[in-house]
Amino acid sequence: MHRPRIRFGERHVHLPRSRALRLLVGGLFVAGGLLGFLPILGFWMVPLGLLILSVDVPVVRRWRRRAAVWWARRRRARQGLRP
Template sequence: MRIGSHRIRLPESRMLRMGLGILLVIGGILGFLPILGFWMIPLGLLILSHDLPTVRRWRRRLAVRFGRRNGDRNGNRK
């Protein structure tokens, strides 16, 4: 998975990826606790989008909206 110029390796096992994504989302919901943080929710959803079509559609729609807002209509950065 690529985020900007960073490449993140995900586990090969689908169950391990889904477990990791679910744990991150649950940990993010508990973000008010000292060690956990709300940053875990989008990261967990990003990992889940690799396997779940519904979450993948949400991610793609968000990417299109974000690209349009930044003037990236043709896929070319300015």
């Protein structure tokens, strides 16, 4: 079985093989991000946690895919407007 990974542009980040561990890590990132007003923790943790959860949670996977399609269409439209 291949090891799950997520992609940031050109980079690939490997995730734990255990589904339970991925859910725990993703949930902790989201929970930590909701406490982003505290030092060390930050709101940047929410999207990262959702990205990790998207490997195993179909609803979050759909949100990620919709955001990726929206972003690609937006970039394509902007590139078409530039000379």
